[in-house]
Amino acid sequence: MAADLWTALFIALLAVFTGYEVISRVPVLLHTPLMSGSNFIHGIVLVGAIVALGIATNPLEQAIGFVAVIMGAMNVTGGYVVTERILAMFDRTKRKGGPS
Amino acid sequence: MTEWIQYAIDAVYVVAVLAFVLGLKALSGPTTARRGILYAGVAMLIAVVVTFFSPGLSNFALIAIGVMIGGLAGWYWARVVQMTAMPQMVAIFNGMGGGAAAAIAAVTLLSGLTDHATAGLSAAGGVIGSISIAGSIIAFLKLQGWITSKPIVLPARQVVNTAVLVVGLGFGIFSLVQLNPLWLLPFYVLLLLYGILLTLPIGGADMPVVISLFNALTGVAVGLDGFALVNGPLGDAGYAMVIAGTLVGASGSLLTLLMARAMNRSVANVFFGAFGATEETGVAVAGQMKPIDASDAAVMMAYASQVIIVPGYGMAVAQAQQKVKELADLLETKGVTVKFGIHPVAGRMPGHMNVLLAEAGIDYGKLFDRDEINAEFPSTDVVLVIGANDVVNPAAHRAGSPLQGMPILDVDQAKNVIVIKRGQGKGFAGIENDLFYRDNCHMLYGDAQQAVGKLVSELKKA
Numbered sequence: 001m002a003a004d005l006w007t008a009l010f011i012a013l014l015a016v017f018t019g020y021e022v023i024s025r026v027p028v029l030l031h032t033p034l035m036s037g038s039n040f041i042h043g044i045v046l047v048g049a050i051v052a053l054g055i056a057t058n059p060l061e062q063a064i065g066f067v068a069v070i071m072g073a074m075n076v077t078g079g080y081v082v083t084e085r086i087l088a089m090f091d092r093t094k095r096k097g098g099p100s
Numbered sequence: 101m102t103e104w105i106q107y108a109i110d111a112v113y114v115v116a117v118l119a120f121v122l123g124l125k126a127l128s129g130p131t132t133a134r135r136g137i138l139y140a141g142v143a144m145l146i147a148v149v150v151t152f153f154s155p156g157l158s159n160f161a162l163i164a165i166g167v168m169i170g171g172l173a174g175w176y177w178a179r180v181v182q183m184t185a186m187p188q189m190v191a192i193f194n195g196m197g198g199g200a201a202a203a204i205a206a207v208t209l210l211s212g213l214t215d216h217a218t219a220g221l222s223a224a225g226g227v228i229g230s231i232s233i234a235g236s237i238i239a240f241l242k243l244q245g246w247i248t249s250k251p252i253v254l255p256a257r258q259v260v261n262t263a264v265l266v267v268g269l270g271f272g273i274f275s276l277v278q279l280n281p282l283w284l285l286p287f288y289v290l291l292l293l294y295g296i297l298l299t300l301p302i303g304g305a306d307m308p309v310v311i312s313l314f315n316a317l318t319g320v321a322v323g324l325d326g327f328a329l330v331n332g333p334l335g336d337a338g339y340a341m342v343i344a345g346t347l348v349g350a351s352g353s354l355l356t357l358l359m360a361r362a363m364n365r366s367v368a369n370v371f372f373g374a375f376g377a378t379e380e381t382g383v384a385v386a387g388q389m390k391p392i393d394a395s396d397a398a399v400m401m402a403y404a405s406q407v408i409i410v411p412g413y414g415m416a417v418a419q420a421q422q423k424v425k426e427l428a429d430l431l432e433t434k435g436v437t438v439k440f441g442i443h444p445v446a447g448r449m450p451g452h453m454n455v456l457l458a459e460a461g462i463d464y465g466k467l468f469d470r471d472e473i474n475a476e477f478p479s480t481d482v483v484l485v486i487g488a489n490d491v492v493n494p495a496a497h498r499a500g501s502p503l504q505g506m507p508i509l510d511v512d513q514a515k516n517v518i519v520i521k522r523g524q525g526k527g528f529a530g531i532e533n534d535l536f537y538r539d540n541c542h543m544l545y546g547d548a549q550q551a552v553g554k555l556v557s558e559l560k561k562a
Contacts, residue, residue, distance in 0.1 A: 004330045005217060012323060012346045018121055019350025026128040028444050028469045031451030036190050037127045037137055038351055039315050041120050043144060044344040045200045045322045047151045047337045048329060052207040054157030061207050062159060066166050068203035071196040073170025078193035080141050081178035087134045089458040
């Protein structure tokens with residue numbers, strides 16, 4: 001196994017704890033935005049899709065890579081807009097009634 | 101020169117990952133959440149743009165077209181969709197991420213079946229990504245109502261499902277051992293099939309756990325793809341994927357466990373139990389359901405000092421949240437304290453009720469978790485249950501009930517309970533609700549929107 005993989009494994013371990021710490025004790029109120037927001041964050045898959053299509057050499061790889069890019073891009077923009085729309089509704093300052 | 105571009109790209113990835121962590125952290129507080137998604141959004145945009153400048157990439161036209169098609173489609177769809185369709189939107193966009201992860205794994209496997217470690221990691225990403233996209237699409241179809249949200253239980257389900265999974269994984273192992281891409285086709289077909297079979301027997305009310313788990317799974321698949329990429333020529337994008345994917349996998353798993361715990365069931369029971377497919381029989385509940393008409397119910401609430409409203413999926417189906425807001429406002433002008441009691445798994449996704457009530461413009465300061473509100477029920481004059489059933493069923497406290505041990509909202513402790521319900525049927529779990537037969541409980545039959553509408557007009561008269 002190459003050294004890069006070990007490095008990545010250490011990084012992943014730290015990321016597990018970070019992910020756990022960051023969202024423990026989150027109120028029910030924010031369960032949806034949190035899930036939707038993390039749904040957006042795994043949209044980073046688009047970066048991988050771009051690389052995969054970028055190094056594809058034959059038509060089959062290109063076709064699969066192209067589909068990956070489309071799906072990854074949908075994940076990114078869809079995830080962002082959904083989260084943003086939900087959070088806009090929780091925003092007290094922008095509501096007609098104002099803060100109560 | 102190329103070296104400097106690479107350094108710059110790496111630096112951007114580091115900043116992006118930092119912004120993801122901070123963004124996720126900010127999402128856990130109501131006042132900072134909006135800033136959080138903005139940080140993460142900007143970071144994502146920059147990370148995607150700089151990836152274009154990675155040395156050695158080709159197929160630029162295809163990449164640009166793909167990003168535009170997918171990006172615009174996702175943006176448009178998420179913009180125009182009704183707020184009530186949010187659970188299925190989260191499901192489908194998550195599925196897209198899982199699909200992308202599965203496709204990336206396929207490209208990696210096709211182009212670089214040379215190194216067993218990398219190939220194994222890619223294949224693992226392919227497995228989880230495939231299950232995630234297929235399962236998410238089924239969840240989407242169920243939530244959208246295009247297929248029934250009842251559990252679809254096929255004969256010999258456990259055996260067939262396990263066989264599909266094992267044979268599918270077998271093809272994957274073949275392709276790795278022989279380094280032969282030919283086996284990848286049946287591998288992917290069978291794993292997609294497994295994702296479908298896995299999700300079909302899960303009923304609508306268990307969707308909060310399902311959506312949350314598939315979200316975590318996509319994160320894991322993205323992380324695994326990242327592992328496979330770090331060994332490649334453009335490895336640094338891989339590190340960003342490892343961190344972001346693992347972050348989502350960990351936080352998503354935690355959320356999934358929270359959801360399952362709120363139902364006192366294990367995640368395995370949700371996925372393999374086909375819960376709600378059978379109805380409990382043989383338990384006779386003493387007493388009878390007492391109907392109440394809207395005018396009596398309205399008077400009861402108008403003279404209460406505190407009313408707690410408990411919404412459930414019935415409110416979402418009937419899109420009654422605006423009417424509920426009207427009702428709450430009217431009661432408040434009459435000097436009644438109005439609070440909302442929210443069960444963590446009410447609805448079809450984690451936090452579903454909070455989103456709908458926020459959409460109607462109800463201040464989130466009035467929404468209370470189960471733990472916060474349960475102590476208040478005994479001193480509350482009227483509890484109005486709108487289209488919720490299992491989450492208020494006192495059968496949860498009865499030994500031998502399928503709901504036994506589920507943490508519920510103890511609305512039966514209140515002085516009076518009014519339940520808005522379409523008919524006399526049972527809840528999703530197929531269990532008689534003892535609450536409806538209690539002396540202090542009154543049934544207001546009807547669609548949630550119409551029933552709450554009637555209450556509003558009666559209150560205006562009073």
